[in-house]
Amino acid sequence: MDLRQLRYFTAVARERNFTRAAAALHIAQPPLSRQIQLLEEELGVxxxxxxxxxxxLTDAGRLFYEQALQILGRVDQMKDATRRVGLNRNQVLPIGFVASTLYGGLPTLIRKLRQSAPELDIQLLEMLSIQQIPALKEGRIDLGIGRLKHHDPNIASAVLRQERLVVALPEDSALAQQDGPMPLSMLAGQRLIVYPNAPRPSYADQILTLLQDHDIRPSDVLEMREIQSALGLVAADSGICIIPSSARQMRSDLRYRVIDDPGATSPVILYYRAGDRSRHLDLVKRLISDMYAENPIWLSDNNLPGVPDAGQD
Structure with missing residues (x-):
């Protein structure tokens, strides 16, 4: 078994087609098929x-695919790290994040991380929660900060906090003329704007599930690609949108009301590879705990009381 066979197999597993995989690898299909056959003969499955x-993929194939992605990702990381050491460059720490966390603690965390570890070249990559899981397994990022719970045994996660949800409303709407928390029942019959529309599952599904669990039916559901577009439509009086509380900073021309329901929250989750014992992961967890201990305004205003420890899985 060699790395070439792993790359061939992951291409076939990703494309679900030998012809497309061969084209992506820039090789003919017969040698590709032969290498996969040799791999199966060596493994005996x-x-x-x-x-x-x-x-x-068979069950064995799915397991092999997950493991192969991790191996290839680590090989690429090793090559990059070795080149950087040889060229006297800083170590790279790629971090994936969902856009809404930019309005909570992410900027403060990154600022503290740069101060504590100046040798790190921190790269921030915006990606949806569901995209961060394969990115971690493939080695494209080392840490992820998202909102979607998952069941992948290869990825560990820690719920950092439960952020309150608020309703974004057009300024001149009837619902915006009242102050105070809004009962979920008041959302019935409203035109709802959700995001992102793909890939799924996503934050949009969290919101739709919350309403379904309370038997609340919007008059219509409009799906947008990103939060900026969704809030733009709210400003155009095209509907209402449920967003994490900290994202209220994105637009000042809307009215926002906190949802009056203990289950109306969205988790902020730290993702990392299972078994990761790197000092940078420990440093990030410690900095998050220190940041929460300072009880900044954005934390007390937007989250439920009792923030869990950053190391809690």
């Missing part, structure tokens, strides 16, 4: 079910 369209 079938990895791919070839008689389906598109092809499917």
């Amino acid at each position: 079938t990895l791919i079910l070839r008689d389906s369209r598109p092809i499917k």
Whole structure:
């Protein structure tokens, strides 16, 4: 077994088609098929079910795919780190994040991290929560900060806090003329704008599930790609949108009301690879705990009391 075979197999598993995988790898299909066959013979198990369209992975194939992604990701990281040491460059720490966390503690955390570890070249990559899980496994990021709970055994997570949800309203709407928390029941019959529209599951599904659990039915649901577009439509009086409380800073031309329900929250979650024992992960967890201990205004205004420890899984 060699790295070339791992790359060939992951390409086939990703494309679900030998012809497309061969094209992506810039090789002919027969040698690609032969290398996969040799890999299966060495392992003594079938990895791919070839008689389906598109092809499917067996249980062993899915496990092998997950492990192969991690191995290839770590190899790429090793090559990059080695080059950087040889060229006297800083170590890279890529961090994925969802856009809404820019209005909470993320800027403060990154500022503290730069001060505590100036040798790090911190790269911030905006990506949806669901995109951060494969990015971690493939080694494209080392840490992720998102809002979606997952069940991938290869990725560990820590819920950093539960952020309150608020309703963004057009300034001249009837609901915006009242102050104070808004009962969920008042959202019934309203035109709801959710984001992102893809990929799913996503934050949009959290919001729709919250309403379904309370048997609240909007008159219509409009799906947008990102939070900026969703709030722009609210400003245009095209509907209402439920957002994390800290994201209220994005637009000052809307009215915001906190939802009066203990379950109306969105978690902020730290993702990292299971088994990661790096000192930078420990440093990030410590800095998060220190940041919460300072009880900044954005924390007390937007979150439920009792912020968990950053190391809690």
